[in-house]
Amino acid sequence: MGKAITQRRVGICILGAGPAGLGAAWELADKGRGKDVLVVDANTKPGGLARTEVFGGHRFDVGPHRFFTSNKEVHALWHRTLGEAFRPVQRLTRIYYKDKFYLYPVSAFDALPKMGAVQAARALASYAYAFVAKDASKAQTFEEWVTAKFGTRLYESFFKTYTEKVWGIPCNEIGADWAAQRIKGLDLLEVAKNAFGVALGTKPKTLVDEFDYPDLGAGQMYETMAQRAQEKGVELLLNTRVEKAHHENGTLSHVTARGPGGTMDIFADKFITTLPITRMLAMMKPAVGQDVSKACEQLYYRDHITVNLIVDREDLFPDQWIYVHSPDVRMARLANYSNFSDKMASRPGMTPISVEYFVFRTDDLWGKKDDDLVELATSEMEKMGLVSAETVSQGWVVRETDSYPTYYLGYEQPYSIVRAALDEFSNLQPAGRGGLYKYNNMDHSLYSGLLAARNMMQKSNPYDVWKINIDAQYHEGGQRL
Numbered sequence: 001m002g003k004a005i006t007q008r009r010v011g012i013c014i015l016g017a018g019p020a021g022l023g024a025a026w027e028l029a030d031k032g033r034g035k036d037v038l039v040v041d042a043n044t045k046p047g048g049l050a051r052t053e054v055f056g057g058h059r060f061d062v063g064p065h066r067f068f069t070s071n072k073e074v075h076a077l078w079h080r081t082l083g084e085a086f087r088p089v090q091r092l093t094r095i096y097y098k099d100k101f102y103l104y105p106v107s108a109f110d111a112l113p114k115m116g117a118v119q120a121a122r123a124l125a126s127y128a129y130a131f132v133a134k135d136a137s138k139a140q141t142f143e144e145w146v147t148a149k150f151g152t153r154l155y156e157s158f159f160k161t162y163t164e165k166v167w168g169i170p171c172n173e174i175g176a177d178w179a180a181q182r183i184k185g186l187d188l189l190e191v192a193k194n195a196f197g198v199a200l201g202t203k204p205k206t207l208v209d210e211f212d213y214p215d216l217g218a219g220q221m222y223e224t225m226a227q228r229a230q231e232k233g234v235e236l237l238l239n240t241r242v243e244k245a246h247h248e249n250g251t252l253s254h255v256t257a258r259g260p261g262g263t264m265d266i267f268a269d270k271f272i273t274t275l276p277i278t279r280m281l282a283m284m285k286p287a288v289g290q291d292v293s294k295a296c297e298q299l300y301y302r303d304h305i306t307v308n309l310i311v312d313r314e315d316l317f318p319d320q321w322i323y324v325h326s327p328d329v330r331m332a333r334l335a336n337y338s339n340f341s342d343k344m345a346s347r348p349g350m351t352p353i354s355v356e357y358f359v360f361r362t363d364d365l366w367g368k369k370d371d372d373l374v375e376l377a378t379s380e381m382e383k384m385g386l387v388s389a390e391t392v393s394q395g396w397v398v399r400e401t402d403s404y405p406t407y408y409l410g411y412e413q414p415y416s417i418v419r420a421a422l423d424e425f426s427n428l429q430p431a432g433r434g435g436l437y438k439y440n441n442m443d444h445s446l447y448s449g450l451l452a453a454r455n456m457m458q459k460s461n462p463y464d465v466w467k468i469n470i471d472a473q474y475h476e477g478g479q480r481l
């Protein structure tokens with residue numbers, strides 16, 4: 001005989017305990033509604049993509065996570081949560097391309113000498129040509145936008161390969177909106193300002209800036225938030241995967257979840273979902289219509305592998321992370337957590353490093369054995385001159401699905417169908433990165449959770465979480481508050 005299905009009833013059920021789900025739980029708890037709230041997450045710890053994993057006593061995020069925001073509320077909440085354990089870090093980030101390291105964001109005065117006289121002259125000529133002859137506002141694709149802004153040569157050196165590694169599609173199949181959102185303007189004025197800064201001996205503001213970071217990794221923020229919400233009555237069910245979402249007459253009645261204690265039906269008056277939107281719709285019982293399921297198939301996420309290494313050395317390189325543009329290695333980025341916080345390594349003399357590969361689950365890398373991935377990451381770092389293989393003492397692999405919602409050319413059409421389908425459910429609020437299919441950072445994800453929770457506490461839904469905006473200045477040039 002199969003195990004009996006347990007039944008639970010709560011006021012508000014939150015699906016997912018990442019920044020968005022926990023933001024919602026926190027807001028409800030803070031307003032005295034904690035005892036009404038149950039949060040369910042498939043992971044064994046809270047934090048979602050922003051969690052911190054501990055291996056051999058050393059700490060690793062799922063790829064580097066810096067905290068910055070221009071949203072005053074999120075800024076205050078982060079600081080209130082961790083107080084002095086949330087500290088400013090001076091950022092240093094570089095690009096690795098063809099055996100050289102270039103400052104990021106790219107500075108003409110750093111990059112041009114490193115490129116050599118001939119390449120530099122070609123880059124300047126193509127930049128000048130683009131400046132005079134091209135109009136980025138007419139660009140349809142990422143490639144058109146970047147070449148119009150920076151010229152073909154700089155596009156090929158500093159944008160093309162990294163972007164294609166991250167997204168797994170050619171830059172002429174990625175929408176121009178994406179570039180406009182993500183790439184800080186580097187215009188002639190900016191170049192002149194940098195030159196002036198260098199001449200005066202002051203550091204150009206764009207090259208090194210500051211972000212905040214918890215002592216014990218990004219996940220410390222969300223573990224603390226989860227703990228505070230629990231102290232105010234919120235129940236957190238970890239290691240519990242939602243498998244079905246049952247609905248009737250435009251209302252979600254309950255979800256079926258599987259955890260260590262077996263299967264559970266969780267009935268709630270209201271639900272907040274931060275699960276990848278296409279997965280959420282695929283769980284619906286009865287199933288969504290054919291047009292919606294077809295639109296779900298057309299939207300896809302990029303998956304992500306982090307190879308976490310412990311190196312028996314310190315002071316390996318000064319950056320928090322390095323973007324790896326070179327096409328001769330498959331990694332796209334690597335991070336040095338000792339440069340985020342000296343508490344990330346369990347003892348001095350060691351360095352926790354993560355090496356990131358952006359993949360689809362159908363790619364050869366996804367199916368590789370962990371040991372082979374550790375060997376690949378180690379050999380690639382050795383090739384780049386950053387470590388010697390015998391200093392790498394251990395390695396662990398984290399595979400993360402549905403990490404990056406993909407803004408391929410034409411995604412808006414299936415997206416609008418999927419979004420409308422979710423909006424049909426009167427007692428279901430979406431929030432977060434995967435939940436809204438938006439390339440949100442932690443601050444936007446968290447904020448969407450706060451607003452979803454506020455909607456739950458009102459008769460109408462006054463906040464439109466789909467409208468939480470993303471703009472270029474905000475993403476790449478966010479000022480500290």
Ligand SMILES: Cc1cc2nc3c(=O)[nH]c(=O)nc-3n(C[C@H](O)[C@H](O)[C@H](O)COP(=O)(O)OP(=O)(O)OC[C@H]3O[C@@H](n4cnc5c(N)ncnc54)[C@H](O)[C@@H]3O)c2cc1C
Binds near residue numbers: 042066274440
């Ligand atoms: C490599 C990488 C680097 C990043 N760097 C930064 C950075 O530097 N700064 C920054 O601000 N942001 C960064 N981000 C973005 C940040 O991680 C996200 O914005 C944030 O984590 C999204 O929060 P969320 O709660 O919306 O979703 P998630 O964090 O994805 O949380 C969703 C939760 O839902 C759970 N879940 C999924 N399916 C189920 C199911 N069926 N049943 C139960 N639970 C389920 C998952 O386990 C997860 O815990 C980065 C992201 C990645 C991938």
